[in-house]
Amino acid sequence: MAQSAKKHDVFQAIADPTRRDVLKLLSKKELPISEITAHFPMTRTAIAKHLVILSEANLVSGRKVGREKRYRLHPEPLTELKEWLAYYEQFWTNKLSILKYVVENNKDTQDDDK
Amino acid sequence: MAQSAKKHDVFQAIADPTRRDVLKLLSKKELPISEITAHFPMTRTAIAKHLVILSEANLVSGRKVGREKRYRLHPEPLTELKEWLAYYEQFWTNKLSILKYVVENNKDTQDDDK
């Protein structure tokens, strides 16, 4: 399957909450699809499709180990996000009210379930 | 369709290239829909829908001025993106090739480690 086909970019890849959670999971360690699936209320096939999208954005890659395929995180494409974001930082680095916003809306969606 | 303010989050809002371009446009100055539309190869209605999505993510707001509605940028919700991204910076701050890339493009690498 296409690993470099840029059908999906990093912006689309992280738009989905499930995919963000998958990335978070894989940031801890390499995992096979079945183990990833165990953390979500959906089928393995659905997770596999999410992994395809993440792969197309080059955010993850899979390597076969025996009969399972282990996926691991590739954070590099996130630099594109950071680049994009950098442009807008000029608009808040001199606005202290933003800090207030961050504190009041501290919605970090990281779940460290394992 | 009930437009609850959080139907679209910032991640979904910026997933579309057109919407990212709209944000960039509005970062220069406040603009009415018709002027925004002039920059894109699509109808005013399509742009209006994108603006609804951006509004739901609180990335833009519109105020009526006479018979036109001027939209302006609200960069604050992008901090959520920055927060999310900060978690992954740990994975490339020790990868010097990436750091080099970022530095060479004059992007500051402040880390909001959690």
Added chain:
DNA sequence: ATTATATAACACTATTTGGTTTCATGTCAA
């Protein structure tokens, strides 16, 4: 070799998305 397991490959459906056209409403200016 047989069997159990992990993943791949399809086929299908429902929903969402991004876009259109059409029509209605409201505002400015002559």
Added chain:
DNA sequence: TTGACATGAAACCAAATAGTGTTATATAAT
């Protein structure tokens, strides 16, 4: 008031996504 302009809203359409289930293939262990 009338006409031009700007927006809002609805109905509709095509394509892409996200999900399902089933079947096939490859590998590991016995």
